[in-house]
Amino acid sequence: MEPRRRFTSLWPGVALFDLDGTLVDSAPDLAAAIDDMLTALGKPPAGQEKVRQWVGNGAQILVRRALTGRADWENAEPVDDALFRDASEQFYQSYDTLNGSCSTVFDGVETCLQRLQEMDCRMAVITNKPERFVRPLLERMGLEHWFEMIIGGDTLPVKKPDAEPLLLAMRTLGGTPGTTVMIGDSRADAEAARNAGLPAVLVRYGYNYGPPVDELGAEVVVDSLAELL
Numbered sequence: 650m651e652p653r654r655r656f657t658s659l660w661p662g663v664a665l666f667d668l669d670g671t672l673v674d675s676a677p678d679l680a681a682a683i684d685d686m687l688t689a690l691g692k693p694p695a696g697q698e699k700v701r702q703w704v705g706n707g708a709q710i711l712v713r714r715a716l717t718g719r720a721d722w723e724n725a726e727p728v729d730d731a732l733f734r735d736a737s738e739q740f741y742q743s744y745d746t747l748n749g750s751c752s753t754v755f756d757g758v759e760t761c762l763q764r765l766q767e768m769d770c771r772m773a774v775i776t777n778k779p780e781r782f783v784r785p786l787l788e789r790m791g792l793e794h795w796f797e798m799i800i801g802g803d804t805l806p807v808k809k810p811d812a813e814p815l816l817l818a819m820r821t822l823g824g825t826p827g828t829t830v831m832i833g834d835s836r837a838d839a840e841a842a843r844n845a846g847l848p849a850v851l852v853r854y855g856y857n858y859g860p861p862v863d864e865l866g867a868e869v870v871v872d873s874l875a876e877l878l
């Protein structure tokens with residue numbers, strides 16, 4: 650395997666952060682909302698462990714994964730459109746209420762954000778979470794003040810792993826591919842960074858529905874964002 654670049658060579662002018670599984674452990678609330686939805690539809694609850702494997706591609710795919718019981722929902726029996734609509738509505742309603750109530754900020758996050766800000770790094774959140782849930786969650790976690798820009802999964806016509814949300818935030822915050830880094834937890838983040846021509850830092854503690862994070866080709870993989878310092 651190629652030696653990883655030293656992170657010191659990556660000290661960024663712009664840092665783009667994934668939200669779920671990177672900054673915030675939001676799985677307890679997502680799982681509770683998914684289980685509310687499944688129960689309302691007369692199905693057995695999925696539980697937090699499964700939901701952790703299903704987060705990262707946005708709410709619609711999370712609902713499809715829950716309805717099929719599979720991360721690879723594309724290979725399951727197609728879900729009926731009316732059922733999908735009802736399930737989505739139920740999930741959005743429950744998550745609107747639950748969002749942030751049992752979520753926590755991962756260890757090392759505040760230290761990292763503080764240090765980056767001291768270095769005049771400009772920061773954005775680039776998440777696949779629907780935009781309406783993003784600011785309330787950041788506010789409930791006391792994190793909103795760090796970020797100059799938020800892009801949710803439905804802010805643009807495309808979301809991660811597409812490069813566009815990353816490139817838009819990079820340009821808006823005055824970064825270039827040489828001064829910008831993407832920090833995330835999943836294959837969507839690694840692929841989005843690659844598609845945007847940016848280096849990726851991945852955390853091992855997040856939600857990863859794909860191959861192990863160490864195998865996703867990121868420049869740096871860490872157990873805590875505090876390690877980046």
Ligand SMILES: O=C(O)COP(=O)(O)O
Binds near residue numbers: 775
């Ligand atoms: O899938 C989601 O809703 C959250 O995704 P994120 O990991 O991009 O924040």
Ligand SMILES: [Mg+2]
Binds near residue numbers: 855
């Ligand atoms: Mg994530």
